[in-house]
Amino acid sequence: MQAEMAVTRIGLSGLAVMGQFLALNIAEKGFPISVYNRTTSKVDETVQRAKVEGNLPVYGYHDPASFVNSIQKPRVVIMLVKAGAPVDQTIATLAAHLEQGDCIIDGGNEWYENTERREKAMEECGLLYLGMGVSGGEEGARNGPSLMPGGSFEAYKYIEDILLQVAAQVPDSGPCVTYIGKGGSRNFVKMVHNGIEYGDMQLIAEAYDVLKSVGKLTNSELQQITADIFSIKDDQGDGYLVDKVLDKTGMKGTGKWTVQQAAELSVAAPTIEVSLDSRFLSGLKDERVEAAKIFQGDFSSNLPVDKAQLIEDGMNIIKAKSMEKGWSLNLGELARIWKGGCIIRAIFLDCIKKAYDRNADLANLLVDPEFAQEIMDRQAAWRRVVCLAINNGVSTPGMSASLAYLLTSKTRTSYVFVC
Known part of the structure; x- marks a missing residue:
């Protein structure tokens, strides 16, 4: 000392x-x-x-x-x-x-x-x-x-x-x-940021599952097209580290708070919601092992997905709370500061910042013409990935929920049964 x-x-x-x-x-x-x-x-x-x-x-x-x-x-x-x-x-x-x-x-x-x-x-x-x-x-x-x-x-x-x-x-x-x-705005923004990270990691996990289970890619092939982690061997040198990570996780609470606030504010955040459910299910390791003995599956082929819709979910929650509390939050600045130092750091954040710079009161990112075009350029591949995963028995709840949100958002008529 x-x-x-x-x-x-x-x-x-x-x-x-x-x-x-x-x-x-x-x-x-x-x-x-x-x-x-x-x-x-x-x-x-x-x-x-x-x-x-x-x-x-x-x-x-x-x-x-x-x-x-x-x-x-x-x-x-x-x-x-x-x-x-x-x-x-x-x-x-x-x-x-x-x-x-x-x-x-x-x-x-x-x-x-x-x-x-x-x-x-x-x-x-x-x-x-x-x-x-x-x-x-x-x-x-x-x-x-x-x-x-x-x-x-x-x-x-x-x-x-x-x-x-x-x-x-x-x-x-x-x-x-x-x-x-002012006020507790930073806590709310950080909370939703963490919720976005939940969804971000869920999409990464699903993309890995599709590439590995359906595409049958080796760790060496995954390393070449994704990240260096797939080339890291474990301490004993008898296998790859990624293959020995337990498929079971917990949470600190911010993801749950994000979903609760989305419901309170009547904001749809399907990708974050299913990422929370997936964490709940991951904790049921023993039950999943028993179920796997009963349900068998075949797997073959691939393609990756986009995280833009996920970030929009979070931005919509933040915007709704900012309006409720009178915080006057700058959504373009939030997109900028998430470009480094955190898990989100997507290239798409540049598109999001530019969209809010064009119109700070943007009702929804999907109504910004340039942002919408970015989504449209990718949505066909997105649909193919989800169909491929479903047809091969691979669970992609994050990709599927995000796609459903997009398809519903672009539909003039939305059918909901009310009783």
């Missing part, structure tokens, strides 16, 4: 892997940073890692008073702790030593109404409060995440220069950070 009191530019509390990596990222960009964690061994571990990675200016403190006092005024402290009660506990610990005009930034995934409650409580104490989505996992935190700050604009201006350098940098687009809006 650093022994002397050093005046740093910013502080970070919560040193699990994400917190450690974000602290190292900030320090590497030339901003001295103080770090604190209730478990003091994490503080020492972070400081040691900073030394190993090039004597980065990371200063560790074992008690909250010394930690807070080491930061230059007005003080800014980022929290990266588990959502819920731990956030309130950390706020109480820090607030006991902060002064009027100081700022707390919550970098976790939190329900947006909790952030609005906390911002109001902090304001009554003379403190500023900012929520900030940090997307991109450990890799993003260390080397450049997509950052989504919202809440106190004054607090954002305190650290704008830091965030512009810490965020992922995309050529011809700039740093993947922008001020989202």
